[in-house]
Amino acid sequence: MDLNKRYTPQTWPDHPETATLEGKNKFVGFWLLLAAETVTFASLFATYLALKDKGPSGMEFTAAGLFELPLVFAMTMILLTSSLTSVYAIYHMKNHNFKAMQAWLGITVLLGLTFLGLEIYEFNHYVHLGFGFTNSAFSSAFYVLVGTHGAHVVFGLSWFIALMLRNAKRGLNMYNAPKFYLAALYWHFIDVVWVFIFTVVYLMGVIG
């Protein structure tokens, strides 16, 4: 069968992401990856919780003194909204509306880049205060946990951009529908991890 077979909204399957064997396999493999990622992040959260506010004697930094909620609130709202815009993208993918899907993915990427910009600003601000990676066990645990999440955001954004550019002229077909679907799943997972980061690291950090 021709991979580049053209579809119309009327011939487009209900679940294009799992309509082919390759799509099904990717789907299973990807959820397995997400489950493994859950464990990866759990180990980083556990490390952070164990080392929170710990460091050499005389260390001046504590979570309660360092974190500021307005910035974290903005980042949370932006990432949560980008999760919704990627739902819109997949909604249009299922309706076989390629242009609308690309547009919503574009908005998702812009929101993701804003989130990333704010995170870079935040890290830069902390480093200027003297809270560098090697400052203490606390700082290392913080940067590895939040930084790993940031690296996932970078990867998710690169994934979206690569898919949008690579398929710009191809349109939607059975070859790329699973790819778009999985990239959106990955983006939701990134938001799931962020929910725990803003709760455990920032909100519970500010409480003390």
Added chain:
Amino acid sequence: MAHDTHDIHRSRAEYEFVKRKRATEMRGQLTSFAIMIFLTLIAFTLVAAEFSPYLIVPILLLLAAIQVVLQLYHFMHMGNKGHGMMAFFMFSGMFIAFLTVLAMVTIVWW
């Protein structure tokens, strides 16, 4: 070969039906989003209001759990048909995740 699929062709009415069904589902997604925003607002407000940590922490964790369930079951469709194995993967992952955090924290804090 790996891309083989059964060809379908819907009548106009069938097509309009699935399209309307999807639009209804999308409205459900918007509702979940509104709830998530609302839960986030409650969480930040509780912390800003400086209640006792013993009161806030369990509520914060509960709010986070509800938000994650919405994200997994609505945005990621984990409860839909054909997702049984996916849910099994995720719950196994979460179980190991829970043990990891529990073990690490109890070793260090006690």
